[in-house]
Amino acid sequence: MRENREFILGQTRQYLTILDAAIEEFSRLGYKATSMQVIANRAGIPKANVHYYFKNKENLYREVLNHIIEVWNASFDEIQNDEDPAVALDRMIRAKVRLSYTHATASRLFANEIIHGAEHLGEYLKQDMRQWVRDKSRIIQSWIDTGKMDPVDPVHLIFLIWSSTQHYADFETQVLTILNRAEYESEMIDGIADFLSQVILKGCGLQAP
Amino acid sequence: MRENREFILGQTRQYLTILDAAIEEFSRLGYKATSMQVIANRAGIPKANVHYYFKNKENLYREVLNHIIEVWNASFDEIQNDEDPAVALDRMIRAKVRLSYTHATASRLFANEIIHGAEHLGEYLKQDMRQWVRDKSRIIQSWIDTGKMDPVDPVHLIFLIWSSTQHYADFETQVLTILNRAEYESEMIDGIADFLSQVILKGCGLQAP
DNA sequence: TTGTATATTGACCAGATGGTCAATATACCG
DNA sequence: CGGTATATTGACCATCTGGTCAATATACAA
Numbered sequence A, B: 001m002r003e004n005r006e007f008i009l010g011q012t013r014q015y016l017t018i019l020d021a022a023i024e025e026f027s028r029l030g031y032k033a034t035s036m037q038v039i040a041n042r043a044g045i046p047k048a049n050v051h052y053y054f055k056n057k058e059n060l061y062r063e064v065l066n067h068i069i070e071v072w073n074a075s076f077d078e079i080q081n082d083e084d085p086a087v088a089l090d091r092m093i094r095a096k097v098r099l100s101y102t103h104a105t106a107s108r109l110f111a112n113e114i115i116h117g118a119e120h121l122g123e124y125l126k127q128d129m130r131q132w133v134r135d136k137s138r139i140i141q142s143w144i145d146t147g148k149m150d151p152v153d154p155v156h157l158i159f160l161i162w163s164s165t166q167h168y169a170d171f172e173t174q175v176l177t178i179l180n181r182a183e184y185e186s187e188m189i190d191g192i193a194d195f196l197s198q199v200i201l202k203g204c205g206l207q208a209p
Numbered sequence C: 001t002t003g004t005a006t007a008t009t010g011a012c013c014a015g016a017t018g019g020t021c022a023a024t025a026t027a028c029c030g
Numbered sequence D: 001c002g003g004t005a006t007a008t009t010g011a012c013c014a015t016c017t018g019g020t021c022a023a024t025a026t027a028c029a030a
Helices: A013-033 A037-042 A046-052 A059-076 A087-104 A104-116 A123-145 A154-170 A172-179 A186-201 B011-029 B036-043 B045-052 B057-074 B086-104 B104-115 B122-145 B154-170 B171-180 B184-205
Strands: none
Touching: A013 A037, A013 A046, A013 A059, A013 A104, A013 A172, A013 B104, A037 A046, A037 A059, A037 B036, A046 B011, A059 B011, A087 A104, A087 A123, A087 A186, A087 B057, A104 A154, A104 B057, A104 B154, A104 B171, A123 B171, A154 A186, A154 B104, A154 B154, A154 B171, A154 B184, A172 B122, A172 B154, A172 B171, A186 B154, A186 B184, B011 B057, B011 B104, B036 B045, B036 B057, B036 B171, B036 B184, B057 B104, B086 B104, B086 B154, B086 B184, B104 B154, B122 B154, B154 B171, B154 B184
């Protein structure tokens, strides 16, 4: 294409169609078990056309990961040093529960990548994550130092929030089977957020906001 | 074979060699992405010999799942109705943290299976799980009814314990990256158990035993 | 309309995949 | 020893895999 008419946020329409199809398919079975053919089928185009936009499978997968991280970061809430810890953590928990609900496939794709050793995740991304945890930990530690909450390991607290919220996206099948439901409903999601916020905050010596 | 000398707990030595190799390999990349050839290589035998013991890949995978569940169930702690909830939940959390440490590959294999929709998990197994959760929930509910702990949803409490403990096995790569460690050490595992027990118990209005 | 850059497509390739089979080797029993 | 049930093995097959390529179609600028 030689004009901008076809561009949406800097990328072709077709490019994004393929990316969407790839996210969906990679999240089902992970990188290796997903074939370029099924991605092409889902996108409704011949396989050779996928290779026209993405030079190979590895490249497509990395672009998928990057694309997801952008969405992820955009919806990530920041917590501030001078905030009330109960308010900040409550908001953080609720944001992650909703993210697991609205972006469940992305969550599963990521979970898959990490379970299998995060071989395709760039080193710089891992460093980003490390830095993110370090920043939040420092804020939590400051709350502890000023006696606003119990002395709990901040890093493990972050892990606890991550794991308990993501569980509902990654293990959706198991959760729905046990709850005997066909799918999540919005009110259930609120109930989950209420439960996690209540237990985790009280567990840190905080009162629900 | 026509004698029992080769039998170990009703199964051939070779049979178990293959099963071990299969557990290891399936846990790396999941069902579809794992080839019979790499399983054979790990077992140190030709691929055709694997097919002599297991009629096909699907069959081998199911046997692997069953084998894991047996080990799993064997090391599963029961909680009793008349127990002190703090003692019982503390023991449950510690048992699961240790299990995630000693049987990390099994945990990952299972996580993988569930993330991908639990297509290979038999219906009866899902029912078993449902019943297990129902039983434990009833005990937790009785603790709540007798005022021994806060009124929290028992099922979500079980999910919280599952997710937070399993996280350290399934997302090992991520956890170790963030903690800047090469591998888990036994004392770290105890620290994790202490943290989770402390926060979750307090979060339910219980005092650490 | 025509020329040219961009897109689309089916045919094709080498290698890997799950699975089969007949030939051979091994172990045990009489 | 010889006979027979059990194991082991390499060769083989149809199908699928990621990836390439030349032929064609489309869009647009002049």
